[in-house]
Amino acid sequence: MKKVVLAYSGGLDTSCCVRWLKDKGYEVICFIADVGQNDDFVKVEKRALSGGAARVYIKDLKTEFVDEFIFKSLKANAVYEGKYLLATALSRPLIAKYLVEVAHKEKAQAIAHGCTGKGNDQVRFEVTARILDSSLEIIAPVRIWEFKSREEEIEYAHDKKIPIDVTKKKLYSIDKNLWGVSIESGVLEDVWVEPPADCYQWTKSPEDAPNKPTYIEVEFNKGIPVKINGKAYSGIELIEKLNKVGAANGVGRSDMIENRLVGIKSREIYEAPAGAILYCAHKELEAMVLDRELMHYKETRSSLYGELIYNGLWYSPIRVGISKFIEESQKNVTGTVRLKLYKGNCTVVGRKSRHSLYKQELATYSKGDKFDQSLAEGFIRIYSMPFQV
Numbered sequence: 558m559k560k561v562v563l564a565y566s567g568g569l570d571t572s573c574c575v576r577w578l579k580d581k582g583y584e585v586i587c588f589i590a591d592v593g594q595n596d597d598f599v600k601v602e603k604r605a606l607s608g609g610a611a612r613v614y615i616k617d618l619k620t621e622f623v624d625e626f627i628f629k630s631l632k633a634n635a636v637y638e639g640k641y642l643l644a645t646a647l648s649r650p651l652i653a654k655y656l657v658e659v660a661h662k663e664k665a666q667a668i669a670h671g672c673t674g675k676g677n678d679q680v681r682f683e684v685t686a687r688i689l690d691s692s693l694e695i696i697a698p699v700r701i702w703e704f705k706s707r708e709e710e711i712e713y714a715h716d717k718k719i720p721i722d723v724t725k726k727k728l729y730s731i732d733k734n735l736w737g738v739s740i741e742s743g744v745l746e747d748v749w750v751e752p753p754a755d756c757y758q759w760t761k762s763p764e765d766a767p768n769k770p771t772y773i774e775v776e777f778n779k780g781i782p783v784k785i786n787g788k789a790y791s792g793i794e795l796i797e798k799l800n801k802v803g804a805a806n807g808v809g810r811s812d813m814i815e816n817r818l819v820g821i822k823s824r825e826i827y828e829a830p831a832g833a834i835l836y837c838a839h840k841e842l843e844a845m846v847l848d849r850e851l852m853h854y855k856e857t858r859s860s861l862y863g864e865l866i867y868n869g870l871w872y873s874p875i876r877v878g879i880s881k882f883i884e885e886s887q888k889n890v891t892g893t894v895r896l897k898l899y900k901g902n903c904t905v906v907g908r909k910s911r912h913s914l915y916k917q918e919l920a921t922y923s924k925g926d927k928f929d930q931s932l933a934e935g936f937i938r939i940y941s942m943p944f945q946v
């Protein structure tokens with residue numbers, strides 16, 4: 558019997574995949590990655606087994622996810638097309654890495670995932686798997702099976718008595734992890750329709766958020782957030798805390814039309830409260846401690862870094878190389894940013910750092926000015942000379 562290790566989430570697609578692979582004659586091993594999606598893993602495991610899995614592996618990947626993926630992305634200010642903080646995209650290479658590891662342990666010939674043939678996730682899983690072990694066969698049931706729509710899949714699940722949570726009315730496809738939620742499908746496919754309140758998983762709507770702002774202080778050490786309001790937290794706890802306070806204030810929502818790698822535009826709703834707060838705070842601290850040349854050059858790398866993550870190239874030499882530069886750029890990114898969360902907005906209201914390059918005596922228009930304004934004339938003459946000539 559051929560063995561396959563399936564990246565399993567307990568959602569509609571992967572639940573149908575288990576049964577489908579089994580019916581095709583495979584022994585199916587399910588791999589469940591805990592990337593902070595806060596699922597009831599006992600329930601998910603039961604679901605895998607009742608669907609026909611021979612064995613289930615559950616692995617807590619949260620610490621590695623935060624330290625090796627999320628914080629690296631944060632240090633780079635990585636964002637895709639200005640709106641997406643890459644929660645789903647960042648988790649894929651990590652999950653794929655362990656999928657390959659489990660396949661080795663199980664001596665399986667194949668790995669499988671529940672991604673569609675139209676999305677980015679298939680690319681991210683498969684590129685990573687090919688980089689790590691190109692001898693493994695890759696099966697993507699959703700790309701080849703007979704169902705033509707999510708509705709048909711739901712029918713299949715009902716016929717085969719596979720437990721699922723999706724209904725034909727609530728057709729959302731949701732991907733969750735510590736760094737954020739991605740929501741698509743169903744009514745959201747009509748890009749003129751305002752996202753219904755029930756599609757949001759974490760955040761309060763700004764209208765229902767408190768009428769009073771919440772102030773928080775986030776402290777960074779070399780680009781990594783380490784404290785909230787003076788109290789130290791682990792990376793996981795810190796993100797969880799900020800997700801809570803951000804969500805309560807309606808922070809971190811975005812409604813986006815994005816360019817997928819496979820060439821289509823799609824609409825996705827994102828929620829990333831902690832991500833939004835940290836991105837905003839981190840950028841602000843950099844504005845104060847990085848010199849102009851470094852800051853501007855780094856900005857040009859941010860969008861590329863985001864694109865590489867989005868396009869599934871986490872384990873590519875260029876991503877690794879840029880990451881070394883980003884790392885180097887962070888040595889002075891230590892300090893505290895004060896933020897105001899209010900009805901969906903996250904605004905910076907204060908910043909301090911011992912590495913600050915902001916010098917009040919140079920910037921001031923009041924007394925104590927140390928900037929010799931008389932020198933400006935010569936500076937501008939020479940600066941403009943080539944254009945004058």
Ligand code: ARG
Pocket residue numbers: 643645646677678730731732739740741825
């Ligand atoms: N569009 C996002 C990406 O490519 C999320 C994909 C998964 N979305 C979902 N709702 N299951 O990273």
